[in-house]
Amino acid sequence: xKTFVKAAGVAAALGLMASTALAQGEKVxxxxxxxxxxxxxxxxxxxxxxxxxxxxxMGGKLGxxxxxxxxxxxxxxxxxxxxxVKGLVERDKVDFVVGPIFSNVAGAIHKPVTDAGVFLLSPNxxxxxxxxxxxxxxxxxxxxxxxxxxxxxGKVAQNRGYxxxxxxxxxxxxxxxxxxxxxxxFKGEIVEESYVxxxxxxxxxxxxxxxAAQPDAVFTFMPGxxxxxxxxxxxxxxxxxxxxxxxxxxxxxxxxxxxxDAAIGMLGGSxxxxxxxxxxxxxxVAAYEKEFNAVPGSYSMHAYDTAKLLDSAVKxxxxxxxxxxxxxxxxxxxxxxxxxxxxxxxxxxxxxxxxLVKAAKRPDGKFQTEIVEKVFDDYADAYAKDxxxxx
Amino acid sequence: MSTTLLIIQxxxxxxxxxxxxxxxxxxxxxxxxxxxxxxxHGVQYMVGAYLAAAFTAMTGNFxxxxxxxxxTALAFGLVLEVLIFRHLYDRDHLDQVLxxxxxxxxxxxxxxxxxxxxxxxxxxxxxxxxxIEIAPGLLYPVYRLAIIAAGLGVAALLYGLVNHTRAGxxxxxxxxxxxxxxxxxxxxxxxxxxxxxxxxxxxxFAGAMVAPILSVEPGMGDNLLILAFVVIVIGGIGSVRGAxxxxxxxxxxxxxxRSFASNIxxxxxxxxxxxxxxxxxxxxxxxxxxxxxxxxxxxxLFPVRR
Numbered sequence: 001x002k003t004f005v006k007a008a009g010v011a012a013a014l015g016l017m018a019s020t021a022l023a024q025g026e027k028v029x030x031x032x033x034x035x036x037x038x039x040x041x042x043x044x045x046x047x048x049x050x051x052x053x054x055x056x057x058m059g060g061k062l063g064x065x066x067x068x069x070x071x072x073x074x075x076x077x078x079x080x081x082x083x084x085v086k087g088l089v090e091r092d093k094v095d096f097v098v099g100p101i102f103s104n105v106a107g108a109i110h111k112p113v114t115d116a117g118v119f120l121l122s123p124n125x126x127x128x129x130x131x132x133x134x135x136x137x138x139x140x141x142x143x144x145x146x147x148x149x150x151x152x153x154g155k156v157a158q159n160r161g162y163x164x165x166x167x168x169x170x171x172x173x174x175x176x177x178x179x180x181x182x183x184x185x186f187k188g189e190i191v192e193e194s195y196v197x198x199x200x201x202x203x204x205x206x207x208x209x210x211x212a213a214q215p216d217a218v219f220t221f222m223p224g225x226x227x228x229x230x231x232x233x234x235x236x237x238x239x240x241x242x243x244x245x246x247x248x249x250x251x252x253x254x255x256x257x258x259x260x261d262a263a264i265g266m267l268g269g270s271x272x273x274x275x276x277x278x279x280x281x282x283x284x285v286a287a288y289e290k291e292f293n294a295v296p297g298s299y300s301m302h303a304y305d306t307a308k309l310l311d312s313a314v315k316x317x318x319x320x321x322x323x324x325x326x327x328x329x330x331x332x333x334x335x336x337x338x339x340x341x342x343x344x345x346x347x348x349x350x351x352x353x354x355x356l357v358k359a360a361k362r363p364d365g366k367f368q369t370e371i372v373e374k375v376f377d378d379y380a381d382a383y384a385k386d387x388x389x390x391x
Numbered sequence: 392m393s394t395t396l397l398i399i400q401x402x403x404x405x406x407x408x409x410x411x412x413x414x415x416x417x418x419x420x421x422x423x424x425x426x427x428x429x430x431x432h433g434v435q436y437m438v439g440a441y442l443a444a445a446f447t448a449m450t451g452n453f454x455x456x457x458x459x460x461x462x463t464a465l466a467f468g469l470v471l472e473v474l475i476f477r478h479l480y481d482r483d484h485l486d487q488v489l490x491x492x493x494x495x496x497x498x499x500x501x502x503x504x505x506x507x508x509x510x511x512x513x514x515x516x517x518x519x520x521x522x523i524e525i526a527p528g529l530l531y532p533v534y535r536l537a538i539i540a541a542g543l544g545v546a547a548l549l550y551g552l553v554n555h556t557r558a559g560x561x562x563x564x565x566x567x568x569x570x571x572x573x574x575x576x577x578x579x580x581x582x583x584x585x586x587x588x589x590x591x592x593x594x595x596f597a598g599a600m601v602a603p604i605l606s607v608e609p610g611m612g613d614n615l616l617i618l619a620f621v622v623i624v625i626g627g628i629g630s631v632r633g634a635x636x637x638x639x640x641x642x643x644x645x646x647x648x649r650s651f652a653s654n655i656x657x658x659x660x661x662x663x664x665x666x667x668x669x670x671x672x673x674x675x676x677x678x679x680x681x682x683x684x685x686x687x688x689x690x691x692l693f694p695v696r697r
Contacts, residue, residue, distance in 0.1 A: 037500075039608050041508035171670065195670055196649075199614065201605045202407060204535065205650045208399040211530070228510045228606035236515065236604065238522045238530040258510040258606055 027066045028314055031088035033081065033099030033109065034123075036073035039199075040224045042254050043101045043299050044073070047123045049292050050300030051098060054307030057287070062307070063314025074100055078108035085109040089116045095320050096121060098306050101299065103127040103146060103174055114138035117323055119330065121309070123302040126349060128177065132383035135347040137327055142309060143302045144271050145349050145381030146174065149248035150181030152269025152354045152375045153219050157186045157246060159375075162216040164189045165246075168206060168230075169221045171195035178221035178248065184382065191215045203230050207237045217244040227251065228258045235262035251359045253297030256367035263359040263367070271350075272301050272339045273357045273369045281338045295368045301338050308335040341378060347387035351380045399531060400650045401643065406535050408642025409542030413597035414615055415622040415634040416549060417590025423566045423629020423695055425583050427480055428487045431471070431494040432594055432619065433612030439464045439595025440602045440611060441502050444511040453516040453603065460599045461592055468591020472584050480583070495613070503609045510606035538600050545593070546635050553631050562586060566629040566695050621677060625684050627691030636692060641677050648676040 032051060034044030048071055061067055070092055074081035081100065088094050089112065096119045100106050106125040113120040114136045126141040126148075157165055167182065167190060169175030179193055191213050194206055210218060222230045227250035234240055245251075245266040253274065256263055274285045274295055284304060288296040296304075313329035320326060333344050337352075345351050354376040357369040418432045442463050447456030475494060479487050514520075519537050522530035553559040561582055564572045573579040598612070605611065622641050626633025653669030660668065684692065 037503070037508075039508070039510075039610055041503070041609075042510075045508065193666075197674055201611070201614075202403075204403045204406070204532075205400050205646045208396060208403065209650060212393065212396045225510050225606040225608045225611075228608075229604070232606075233532075233604060236520070236522065236532040236534065238532075254509070258512040260512050260514075 026320070027068050028062045028096075028310075028320065029068050029070070029092060029094040030062070030310065031085070031092060031094040031097045031099075032069060032071045033074050033085055033088065033097055033105075034071070035076045035101045035105070036071075038076050040076060040101070043124070043224070043297075046254060046294075046297050046299040047099075047101060047303040050288070050296060050303035051123070051307050053284075053288055053291060053300075054304045054311075058307075058311060062311045063316075065314060070094065074102075074105050074109075076102055076105065078105055081105045082108050082112055086112055089113060089118050094118060095326075096310060098123060098303065098310075100125055106130070110136070110139060119326065121306050121330075123306050124299055126381075128381075128383050131347050131349050131381050132386035133388075135387035137348070138323075140330055140344065140348040141350065142306045143298070143350070144352070145383065146177055147181035147184070148354060148376075148379065148381055149269040149271070150178045150219075150221065151184050151382075152356060153246040153248055153267075154182040154184055154186035155375050156267070156269070156356050157182075157217055157219065158188070160217075162186075162188055162244075164191045164215045166191045166194070166210050166213055166215040166218045166243075167220070168194045168196070168203075168210070168218060170198045170200065170226065172198050175221060182219050188216075200226060201229050203233050204237070207233060207239065210243070211237065211239060215243060217246055219246045220250055221248050223249045224255065227255045231255070231259045231266060232262045240265070252369060253295045253367075254299065256359060256369070257294070259359070260367060261361070264361060266359050267372070268357050268359070268369060269354060269375070270298060270357045270369065271352055271354050272298055273355065273371045275368065275370045276339065276355075278338065278340050280336055284338050295366050305335070305337050305339070305342070308337070309333060311335065345380045345384045345387075347381075347384045349381050349384065351378055353377055354379050395525070396650075399525065400647055402525075402531060402535070402539070404643035404646035405639065406539050406542075406642070407646055408639035409539055409546075410597050410601060411615070411618055411622050411642055412635050412638035413542060413545060413600075414594050414612075415619040415626070415638050416545075416631055417593040418619050419623040419626065419629055419631065419634045420562065420566075420586050421590050422623060424562055424569070424586050425480060425565075426569075427476065428484050428491065429476065430488060430491040430616065431498070432590070433614075433616030434495050434498045435464065435468060435471075435591045435594040436598040436612040436615060437502065437607075437609070438467055438498065439592075439598030440605075440607045441506060441511070441598075442467075442595065443599035443602045444513045444607045445506070447513050447602075453513065456513075457599050461596060464595025464599075465588050465592040467595070469584065469588040471591070472587045476587065477580075477584075499609045499613075508609060510608040511602075513602040513607060515603040532604075534603060538604075541600060545596070549631055558582075558585070618677070621681050623691075625681050625691055627693040627695060629695040630691070630693040633691055633693035640680065644680050645673075645677050649673040652676070 034047050036044040072084045097113050098121050101124045103125040106127055120139045122141045124143050126143050126145045131145045167179050169178045248269045251263045251266045251268045312335040316329045317325045331344050343351050356372040356375050358372050360370045414436055421427055421429050442460040443456050446459040447453050479490055515534050519534045522532045525531045622637045626637030652673045653666045656665040656669050
C-alpha cells in the first residue's frame, strides 16, 4: 500500500512537471480593450502605443514567453464593450484583459471578465465602486482611484490658503465624483458648483459667470475636447492671469497639442509627469517620442507599466491556469514602475505618490506637464478600508 | 444677476445664434427648395473647420486659411452633390436620411484618417486676439465680437441675394413650386446644385470661424446639426429670414437659460432645489420654445407660401 502511494505521488509529480513544461511553452494572450474611435480616441491610442512599446522592448515577449496582443475598440459604448470583451474571453481565450479608458466601460466589462476567472487590469479607469465593498480579486487598477487626482487639487487649494473656489465639471457621474474628491481635503467656501452638459464645447457663458463671481481659484475636470475648449477660452477671456486654474485630466499630454500656449502655467493633479526624474522614465519618454513622435501622457505610462507588471507576474509563475499563483504574483507588483514607488493595496488599487503638475513648453517647442511639488506620499485611496479581500 | 453679466451673456447668446444661423441657412434652403433632408450638413461644418485648420497651418495666417477654406468647402459640397446627393432627390425621405447618415459616418472616420483623432489647434489671428473691457472687471474676447460682425454681414448678404437678385428669385420660386420653375425653362438641377454648394460653403464658413475658439475634432458637427434642425423648424422650412430670427432666439434662450435659470428659480424655490431644477430645466428650454411656437404656428414663424 505504501509503495502504491509513493508511486502515485511520483506519477502525479511527473504529470505536473509535464503540464508545466507544456504551459511554459504556451503563448501568453493579452486582450487590449481601449477607446480607439470617436473624439476621445487619442486616449486609447496613447495606451495602446505605451503597451506595445513595452512589449517591443522586451523582444515581443512577456515573462520570457511569446505574447499575442489582441487590440479591440470599445467605441466608448458599454454595450459594444461587453460583446467584444466576451469575444476576447470566450473565443480568443485571453489570459489577461487590459482596459478600459473610461469608467462607464469599466463598469460594464468588469463582471463578464472577472466572473470568467480572467484578470482585468485597468490602465486608466479606477472607479470607486470597485475600490471599496465591490473590490474583486481579479481586478487591478494599475493607474489610480479616480478621486485621487481631484483630491490632489483640493489639497493644494487648501495648502495655498484659497478661501473661495469655483467648481466646474460636466454633468455626469465622473463630474460629480470630481467635485466630491476635491471637497475631501478642501475646507474653504465653494462659491458655485457649476455643471455643464457632457460634451459642452462653448464655455463663454460659464466663464462670464465665473469672472463675475471672482473666486480665489477655479477647479475643473474637463477631459478631452471639452478641456481643450475650456482652457483656450479661459485664456482668451483674460482669466488665466487672474484666477488660478486647478484641474485634473484637463491639461495633460492628450490635450496639450491642441491647447498649446493657452495652457502654460495651468495646474493639475497627477501621479506622474514626463519629466519625473527616474532613469527608467527618461528612457521611456525618449523611446516613446522617437517611436510615435508625440509626448506620452499618463495613459501611455500606465499601459507601459501594465505590460511590465504582466511581465513580472508571468515570469514568476509556472502555469498561467493557476489563478491563485498569478494573482499573488500580480499583487506583489515586482516590477520597476516608471512612477518610482508603486505597490498594490489590498483592494487591487495602487498606493503611490501624487504631484501637482504644471503645463509647460519645452525648449524643443513641444508641450508637457512638469512636476511642481509632491502633494501626497504613498497615498492610498479612501475606499480601500471597505474592501474585504476574499481569500 | 448684474446688468453687465446680462449684457455679456446676451452677447454670448448672439454669437452662438449667429453660428447656428450660418449652419441653418444652408440647411433650410436645401430642405425647403429641394425637399431634401441632409443630415450630412453638420459634417460640412466640420469639414470647413478642418480645412481652415489645415490651410492656416500651411500658410501660417488665419485670414489666408479662411480665404482658401471657403472655395474648397464650396468645391467639396459640389463634389458631394454630384457624387451622392444628386441621386437621392427623387427618393423618399427615409432613403435620404439613411444615405446622408452614411455620409456622416464616412466623413467622420475620413477626417480621423487624414488628420488623426486628436483635436487640432488653430491660433486666434493676432489682430483679433485679446479681449476688450466691456465693463469694469468683465472682459469680452474681440474674436467673438468679430464672429458676430461676420455673421451679421453674411445675413445681410444673404438677404440681398435672396430678395434682390435673379438667382434669389429663382430660389424663392423653387421653394414654392419647383416643377413650375422647371416648366418655365429654368435648369432646376443646376439651381439645386448651386444652392447646395452655397449651403455647404456657409456651413464650412461657420466651422472655419469657430475653429480658433472650439477644438477641431471628428464629430464636432453632430450636436449642432440637431440644433440646426430645431432652428429651421421654428423659423419655417425654406425661409432664410425665419432661420435668422429662430437662430438668434435659440442662441439667446439657450445661453441665458443656462446662466440665469437657477437665479430666476431661486425667487420661488430654496437655493438647493433651485440650482438642481435650473440645471435640469436649462437644456430643455429650446425644445420647450420649439413646442410652444409649433403649437401656435404649426409651420414655423415664417412659412414659405405654397
